Amino acid sequence: MSPLLQGLVTILIGVGGCVGYFYGANLMLDRVIFPARGRDPGANISRANAVRPWLFMAPAMAALGLYLVYPVVGSFWRSLFNRDGGSFIGLGNYTDLAADPAFRTALFNNLLWVLVVPAASTFLGLIAAQLTDRIRWGNIAKSMIFMPMAISFVGASLIWKFVYANEADIGLINAIRAGLGFQDPIDVIQIPFWNNFFLMAILIWIQTGFAMVILSAALRGIPDETIEAAILDGANPFQIFFRVMVPQITGTIVVVWTTITILVLKVFDIVYTMTGGNFGTQILPSYMMSYMFKDDGRATAVAFVIMLIVLPVMVWNIVQARKEMR
Template identity: 45%
Template structure:
């Protein structure tokens, strides 16, 4: 009870401190003498604190992590590229890379494909908004909540007992033996991927549906006058027109997949050959007493995410220019 009280006290103190600092900045900026570069002072006071927080909360940890990736497990002696060698040669390091590659290979493609199908089917429905709400609902919950829901779906009990897991209940009804789904590699990795797809399909559907509605009616009418069927309409009109949006959705989901952690950590803890880069980074840095390995995985993750982020920014800028 005391632990909860202390946490609640810290939360209240943090909120009060935030408002006090914000009020102090507002007061200083509002009363800053005009003759002393008031406009520049406003910029400094408003941008300075966020920049300081980013520096100490993001830039410094990034530099520190990079340095630790070249040191021994205790973060003391320099070991050169040994930690990166472990990532690409040791079975445990390769497991993280392999599983992450599987996630990236399947999750974005399937999520975008299903989301596009939903967007096409739901478009022009009478109760379109209601259908979109139910499909988008998984996106509104956290990854941990989604993982807990699906843990119940995959829950295991011996065949002779009454089943609480939906999947094993169906298996038992069919007269088959129940399975420990999350303990059997490599299929357990694909089951975790299915959870991520369930979460991301709603996001893909909403964005792609908006893009489809943005297709000019003149273009659609012209295609119909040319006698195209539904399949030709999709391949020659709809898909080429919304291609930039498809690319943005695909890269956004890819970034999320590269960083996936909560689903794996909640459902299997990274055990049974399901660990990915983010989970391995967490385990070795905080539980496995191998800061060098964990830091090396963090740097690898950063290297993998960075080009995808730059590509997405480039696509967004191109879309903005085309919209003008």
């Protein structure tokens, strides 16, 4: 069967199965389980309406249970065994992680990424959104700033690898140093601690465009009356921006910040491509990868730790989104 025909058959089966399920479920609920007849048809109709949403959500809940809940529970259970999965060791993998200096370094670096990248990306995106809305060639500027979003993390890392190259003929930083009179080139991605910030700059470069687009739409949604009132009250441009406009888009800023935070906690490509986790740049995903093929129990424990770190951010984001909808 050709791929095109196979795709069409899959779509037909999927759509037909969904339609058949919902039609059959409605039919059985209304005519067999809670028929609108008998001594109290009104009560049966109320019961059917109460059950109907759960009946419609059942396929999605089953899929989530199979592809989300089951892997999480299975991963946690796997993390309680030794490297070959033959012996139950309880929380031994987690205690080994806590005692491992490399894990503590990876955790510290991850916290640095979480503190710096979302804040810098959101701030630069906010400034870019405001400035590009006030110039004639703003759309061209937005396109240029957003363009890195179209590049994969690996591709962006390779681009910046040339920027950071320790040769003045290739690396931009060493070319600038050579122009200032410094003769000895340096490899910035091998400088302990500070090399983490050079790697963060890559993700900031990518995510600033995303933040700019979302925040630009939010800024355009601010009522003109509030800005005009601030101007009449004698507010200067900085006061209008930071005290009038920014407070009105706080919800959007929070959404952008949390979205980038979740992305940062899962980033792997940049570190793996640039340094492979060496030179003190190890983060939790790259640390997990280093144990993936030699100690499955510890790698699974690291994956569960990453999930526990991401979970509060996601829950907080959902709570804030619900508050915005009220």
